[in-house]
Amino acid sequence: MTQKIQLNINGFPVDVKPGTTILEAASKVNVTIPTLCYHKDLCVAGNCRVCVVEVAGQKRLSAACATPCEDGMDILTNSLKVRNSRKHIIELLLSEHNADCTKCYKNGKCELQLLASEYKIMTQDFIELLPWKDYTIDMISPSIIKDDSKCIRCQRCVRTCAELQGVNALTVAYKGDKMKISTFFEKPMNDVVCTNCGQCVNRCPTGALVEKNYVEEVWDAISDPGKHVVVQTAPAVRVGLGEDLGFDPGTRVTGKMVAALKRLGFDSVMDTDFSADLTIMEEGTELLTRLKKALKDKDPDVKLPMATSCSPGWIKYIEHMYPEYLGNLSTCKSPQQMFGALVKTYYAKARNLDPSKIVSVSIMPCTAKKFEAARSEMHDSGYRDVDYVLTTRELSIMIKQAGIDFMSLPDMEFDRLMGESTGAAVIFGVTGGVMEAALRTAYELVTGRPVPFENLNITAVRGMTGVKEASIKIENPLKEWKFLDGVELRCAIAHGLINAKTVMDAVKAGKANFHFLEVMACPGGCLGGGGQPIPTNAEIRDKRAKAIYEEDAWKPIRKSHENPEVQKIYKDFLGEPLSEVSHHLLHTKYTSRQRF
């Protein structure tokens, strides 16, 4: 069944497979058709109508994104009829849109603005509709701002929330001129099941959904001579940031990022990767402790599978949707919050700083991290552990504002104490990475030997399949882990909350028999986070993943327990994993929330 369809696009012949849309076919002959509601990650909606094209012999135009090619079609993507219609549609969208572009956070990054610029919409003939409408600007969430006056109703956000995340915090409500994107009963995003993952923000073509930005607050802190400003950077930022600053997707910019942060004026530039390694120590030990309780002590109350707790979107999701399984979550804080708690304790002490004068900033690929940092329980250092969370995008804004020529910056190294990391920490940024890192360490702790895979690469947990399962058999363990001899350690990995739902439903139905579960809220893991450069799609996620694995492969140390700074902090400060100090600073508890 390799039947071919032949058609002409703007006079150029093209062969496609049945089921190919006109939009896809056009790209094969170097024709770009403008789109707004279309997004590669999502199902086709065909509602904005910007992509209309002319099919010869038909009076009506067809939406290129939603129309399958037919044999013999003659398609014009730039006829007078198409141009006039498309212009009308852009004008209509602008008439319903708060087009005060110079005062918009998305100024210069807005897809509608770009189209208006391409089509040289110089006048506004149609009557501005906003004065006739009720609209709200929801700024209550610490993560996301929803501004209805800028919404063009393309429904990308609604499809994202439903199809990729299975959260359905957003919906389309009402009809006709009142049709809008809404939450349940139009409550603030902060009061509904929203996980703050920011996938909607990443897909919104305009400024209707944006991250709440803290750029000015961070500049203020940097400029304050009385403050010591510390910054940490998450693993996935270094493989995404370049995209906003002139590099191709998949470019590793770790050294330039560090250099830029230093030039921005941060007093200390350290690495979330350090606390990712620390997470492996704590979480790996926690897993082994749970296994011991379950398999050796036959404790019926021990909760398995144990689930990772690094992804704040996942945490809020399980708090809403599966609150009865909160006991299955690792009690470990996320690397960001571990780092935060240590900055104002361990780091302050080591550097002889007054913790009340420290401002702790993190650069994250994530919008949910803003919410996480604002959680009331995240004050274990005696202060707010992380003061400001910036997304990858916000960091690129600061770099541009500071006039830093990022592309030509020389590479620099992270500052010491909490700046050393391993390959195991870097892969936290990709789905399966936490699992791989944990296995590298746990297997070695238990058997005294490295994991039995070539170059430590546990390929079974890699890749972009929504739910991955893998197992590793433990043979000849060290004496104290004798009870694990012959045990097949089974794990599951899910990324994108819709896949987390699949796994959790299986757990709920008693159909899951694995011990360890890694969940990342965002598709692809953190590298596809809601705070990453726009656009993000499958192709770009693959490139970022490749970059992360390269970074891992290049690291001299690739196992968390071998990180010298991690070894040092246990020696000098924490004692051992799950110690009392660890428990106080590095572990947390969760809150049951409403599902409806």
Next chain:
Amino acid sequence: MAESYHLLKRADFIFRNENDWEDILTKTIKRTPQDIINELISSELKGRGGAGFPTGLKWKITAEAKSAEKYVICNADEGEPGTFKDREILSRVPYKVLTAMAVCANIIGSKKGIIYLRGEYHSLKEALEKTISEFEYYCKKIKLDFTVEVFMGSGAYICGEETALFESLEGHRGEPRNKPPYPTIKGYMDKPTVINNVETLAHTFTIFKYGAKKFYDLGVQFSRGTKLFSVSGDTPKPGIYELELGMSLQDFVNEFGDGDTKAVQVGGASGFLVPRKKFQETAIGYQGKLTGISLPTGGSMMIYNSSRSMFNVLDNYLEFFREESCGQCTPCRVGCQQLLIGIKAVKRGERPAQYLDKLLKLSETMQITAKCGLGQSVANSFASIVENFREEMIY
């Protein structure tokens, strides 16, 4: 050789009380599917909801679609302003519709029929369900595995659009889907589905009983048979009339007008306004060489006499569409708002008369770019009213 269009001719098939529906059903389902489909095709019956798709062809394609599950759906979401014929059919001769659904189901290989009844017609539900249970009882008796369910709408004009109707049946917002795929291949629950208007189904009963020729001999070329017309507005005799297709609008006005008819809105708010000077050249039928203009009509005929302001009429239509557009696609959602606010602005003198030309161009864009059939027709009334009564729109 085209036939010339004829004078208004009344007919009486639809509401004729046929007490032999059981015989008709029994006899018809004994015929081969091919035979029935051929008869429908030769009758040239076209959909009476407005779009005018050949009914026999629709049944044929669905019959040929491969699927273990198929559906027959009766579209009784009669929401077009000025139409009220389906209400009468379902109250007076529901068994004709049910018989047609059962025959269709038998041909295409379906066991389930659904009548999507608009929420406004809730008062019909009880009696209709009673008829259905009698009907189902008879089906059982003749070993025909077929059941019918009434599904209520809840006040949404757009659900009359067939794919929006499926969405609504499936428990969603009534937002039209992209086409293709068409319902004959992927309809309700993504299964092959025949969806017909109430009146179309009632006509098939006539064809089963009296034969295709009887039907074909009525009407004119491209527009065969009779059609129900819902007559309202400035008329001494508002009501429902079954007329042969192909009459001139002049003849219609002579019969139903009040002697002072200024214009007739044909096809409801989504149809066209025809001014007095074009009555003679306008024939009522489907598109074809014969008809002066194409009037894809569900049979709504709203008559306006010279006391009526065409601005007020248009204002009312546009208000209707502004609210009843599903809102998903840009041209329909925003276009309707712009047309409405635009004519008001011109009327108040806030915009020059030339702004109407900009809006006329917009209405063309709406007609060719909207996602669904209804979205493509919401600007029809605007275009025809502004073209013919421009002076009434201006300040």
Next chain:
Amino acid sequence: MDPIQSLIKELAVKHGRRRESLLPVLQGVVEQERYLSEHSMIEIARELDLPAAEVYGTATFYSFLEHRKMGRFVIRICKTISCSMKGKNQVLLAIQDMLKISTGETTPDGRFSLVETNCLGLCHKAPAMLINEEVYTELTPEKVREILSEYMLK
């Protein structure tokens, strides 16, 4: 279980718990309560295992599935062209005058709500209105006063 919860359970038993059951269930609640409260929608979401926002988004699409509190008798008067031409406004004024409410409002005693609606399909008997599911046609100010007087006794 509160009365709303038991009503929704009952409706779910009758219509099923599939997505296709959502509209009949919503309609069933409106038939009893005349509107869908936040509580009702949450309970429907729970019963049918649907996201609450989906229930809200679906309900608000349909004009008859009100989500603001409504009176026991909801008067829906047709505002589309034929009714409008045949004196709908005078009838509307008579209703407003009699109930002392404007369009979109509910009487303080919670008995009547007045809304305008789109075409009811009774254009040949204009002007027309519904009171709950009951149909009234060829209205005049006098006739509507009579009808309402009867409802006031109910």
